[in-house]
Amino acid sequence: MQVNMTINGQEADEEIEPRMLLVHFIRDRLGLTGTHWGCDTSNCGTCVVLIDGEPVKSCTTLAAMVSGHDVTTVEGLEVDGVLDPVQEGFMQCHGLQCGFCTPGMMLTARALINKNPDPTDGVIREAISGQICRCTGYATIVRSIHWAADHDAAVSVGSAS
Amino acid sequence: MQVPAPFEYERATSVEHAIALRERLGEEARFIAGGHSLLPMMKLRLANPEYLIDINDLSELFHISEESGEIRIGAMTRHRDLLDSELLAEHFPIFRDAERVIADPVVRNRGTLGGSLCQADPSEDLSAVCTAVDASCVIRSTSGERVVSMSDFHVGPYETAVGDAEMLTEIRIPLKAHAGSAYEKVERRAGDWAVVSAGAAVWMDGDVIADGRVGLAAVGPNTTSIGPVSDALRGVAPSEDLYRRVGEIAAANCSPQTDQRGTAAYKSHLALELTRRSLRRAVARAQGQEA
Ligand SMILES: Cc1cc2nc3c(=O)[nH]c(=O)nc-3n(C[C@H](O)[C@H](O)[C@H](O)COP(=O)(O)OP(=O)(O)OC[C@H]3O[C@@H](n4cnc5c(N)ncnc54)[C@H](O)[C@@H]3O)c2cc1C
Ligand code: FES
Ligand code: FES
Numbered sequence: 020m021q022v023n024m025t026i027n028g029q030e031a032d033e034e035i036e037p038r039m040l041l042v043h044f045i046r047d048r049l050g051l052t053g054t055h056w057g058c059d060t061s062n063c064g065t066c067v068v069l070i071d072g073e074p075v076k077s078c079t080t081l082a083a084m085v086s087g088h089d090v091t092t093v094e095g096l097e098v099d100g101v102l103d104p105v106q107e108g109f110m111q112c113h114g115l116q117c118g119f120c121t122p123g124m125m126l127t128a129r130a131l132i133n134k135n136p137d138p139t140d141g142v143i144r145e146a147i148s149g150q151i152c153r154c155t156g157y158a159t160i161v162r163s164i165h166w167a168a169d170h171d172a173a174v175s176v177g178s179a180s
Numbered sequence: 181m182q183v184p185a186p187f188e189y190e191r192a193t194s195v196e197h198a199i200a201l202r203e204r205l206g207e208e209a210r211f212i213a214g215g216h217s218l219l220p221m222m223k224l225r226l227a228n229p230e231y232l233i234d235i236n237d238l239s240e241l242f243h244i245s246e247e248s249g250e251i252r253i254g255a256m257t258r259h260r261d262l263l264d265s266e267l268l269a270e271h272f273p274i275f276r277d278a279e280r281v282i283a284d285p286v287v288r289n290r291g292t293l294g295g296s297l298c299q300a301d302p303s304e305d306l307s308a309v310c311t312a313v314d315a316s317c318v319i320r321s322t323s324g325e326r327v328v329s330m331s332d333f334h335v336g337p338y339e340t341a342v343g344d345a346e347m348l349t350e351i352r353i354p355l356k357a358h359a360g361s362a363y364e365k366v367e368r369r370a371g372d373w374a375v376v377s378a379g380a381a382v383w384m385d386g387d388v389i390a391d392g393r394v395g396l397a398a399v400g401p402n403t404t405s406i407g408p409v410s411d412a413l414r415g416v417a418p419s420e421d422l423y424r425r426v427g428e429i430a431a432a433n434c435s436p437q438t439d440q441r442g443t444a445a446y447k448s449h450l451a452l453e454l455t456r457r458s459l460r461r462a463v464a465r466a467q468g469q470e471a
Contacts, residue, residue: 020189037189037232040219043181059182061220062371064286073289079219080290083189084212084234127286148370149284 022086026051027095037083042066044082045092053093053122057151064150067123068092074127076149093122096129105129105167114163116154123150128164132171138164184222191234195320195349198235203322203345205231211347212236213256213295216287241294241349244268251353255294259283262293262306272313272353273465274361274379278305281363284371294348297333300340303373303398305365307334310351311395312379313361317341318350327352330395337401356391358384360466364454365397368441374398375441378430378454380462382413389413394426394459399451400435408433409455418463426459427452 023032026049033048045054045068054077055065061079068077069091096103105128108114115121124147131138131146138146143164144157152160192198202209209231212218221227235241241256244265251271253262262268263279282305283291296306297317310317310330317333319326319342333341342348365377374397382392392413394406408429416422436447464470 036186038184038186038222040183043183059223061216061287064284067286074286075289076216076286079216079287081189081212081215081219081232083191084215084236086191146285149286 020083022082024082024085024087025089027091035082037081039082041068041077041080041082041085041090045077045090051092051094055119055122057119062151063120064123064127064147065120067126067150069126069130072130072133074123074130091126091129093125096125103129103167104170105132105164107170108163108165108167109160112163112166113159114155115160120150120152120154124152124160128167131164132168136168136171138168140165182223184219185225185228187222187229188231189234190231191237193237195238195240195347196322198233198238199320199322199345199347201231201233202347205233207344209233211298213292213298214258214290215295216283216291217295217299217301235347246271246355249355251355253293253351253353255292255297255348255350257293259288259291259293259296260285263288271355271359272361272381274309274312274363274381274462277363278309278365278377278379281365281367281377282306287371293351297351298340298342298348300334300336300338302337302401305363305374305377305397308377308379308395308397309363310353312363312381312393313353314381314393315351315353317348318352319343319346320349321346325349356383358390358466360384360462360464362458362461362465364458364461366450366454373441376436376447376450376454378451378458380455380458382418382459382462382466384463384466388415388417389463390415392426392459392462394430394455396430396434396451396455398436398441399447400437406430406433413459418459420460423456423459424452427456430455 042056045051057063057065066077067074105125143161210229212232241254243254262275268275296304316327361381363379366375377397379395383390394409431448431452436444438444
């Protein structure tokens with residue numbers, strides 16, 4: 020079947036098998052390997068991408084279901100060489116160690132800050148509670164997201180267009 | 181790598197279209213709502229439908245409204261919208277209690293009320309919620325609509341009254357005066373399925389409970405309606421003693437299994453204790469003592 024969607028502002032028009040999961044479409048078909056693929060059981064959240072601005076687990080979504088929609092992957096955060104404040108925050112506050120969970124964490128953070136520019140610790144922890152980090156113990160991730168919220172100069176990348 | 185077996189995919193453009201497709205394609209076809217129960221099963225090849233009918237474009241199934249003395253919720257309403265709804269929080273705070281602890285926020289962006297009820301997993305939190313508030317389910321086919329109670333809706337584990345050529349379109353909850361409701365869940369970690377959960381709803385008449393219901397999750401196949409609980413609550417003034425007695429009735433009427441989430445004895449204990457806590461909080465809310 021034919022699917023057509025916007026990924027990071029660019030049109031993707033591809034012939035696929037209906038059973039193709041969004042994570043494989045993004046990684047294998049489009050070569051955007053920033054989206055990670057971990058547990059494959061809807062539990063770890065490293066595969067999170069934004070669909071129309073909302074975080075969704077791409078291992079539990081068919082590419083076919085997303086046809087006609089707007090997808091943002093981690094590659095879409097940086098624009099013209101300028102990092103998103105969320106990416107800056109993760110650098111400044113050591114929000115990653117091995118980096119495996121980071122794409123999903125950053126996209127969830129982006130969606131959160133778009134909705135709530137001044138989230139509390141509790142709100143941040145709740146927002147990332149569907150995502151697992153095996154390295155950081157989360158404290159630096161929470162700090163990174165605070166940093167991003169504080170430095171968010173009305174960047175609207177990843178919000179619903 | 182887990183990938184579903186091959187199937188054909190079609191996106192429905194209206195409820196009528198979806199039902200007509202279902203009628204034509206028969207038992208080899210399934211609706212896909214949020215896909216957060218169905219796709220994991222298809223990845224494990226526990227479900228192998230030949231056709232998927234995507235119902236995510238059916239805007240008529242996304243609503244939470246008050247109409248004819250009822251709250252009506254469309255089948256495609258997502259967990260996130262149940263959590264955020266002020267209308268539900270005002271009339272049935274049990275939904276917000278439950279949605280705070282159903283899966284995680286990312287899963288809640290996709291999973292739906294209709295998918296949860298139709299999945300009919302005995303651990304499904306929304307089944308317990310809908311049982312407690314005495315919801316009824318609107319089931320549509322090409323020949324019209326029928327409305328069934330929660331106890332008739334759940335035929336058994338993973339089995340509902342929705343036929344091959346039918347769709348769950350809406351649930352309806354009667355609005356009655358002086359209502360209170362609450363939900364209590366014990367889980368092993370954030371985002372997990374319940375070890376056990378209990379929901380309670382009461383409707384007061386002055387100082388006595390005019391009617392009350394309890395719904396449990398994860399304690400056996402048949403807890404969608406515990407008649408003796410309601411018998412014990414009706415016409416009685418609330419007290420700690422009553423909550424304990426009703427908790428004991430709830431525990432006696434369930435049949436939990438020992439599994440990795442806990443022993444049967446522990447789950448029976450939870451059934452008692454969570455019934456007691458949810459009733460206590462439901463009554464306090466009905467009496468305006470807790471927001
Ligand atoms: C990691 C994870 C954790 C979870 N934790 C919990 C939890 O703690 N508590 C809990 O209750 N749930 C939990 N869930 C399940 C979650 O709530 C699912 O979203 C829900 O069970 C199914 O909803 P869905 O819309 O995704 O349904 P789908 O997967 O799309 O569908 C499920 C079934 O219902 C059928 N169906 C869907 N809609 C209709 C309709 N309108 N008419 C007829 N048939 C229909 C489908 O054909 C399918 O057979 C969890 C899920 C995941 C992935
Ligand atoms: S790979 Fe999707 S949630 Fe883990
Ligand atoms: S940085 Fe290693 S899993 Fe999060």
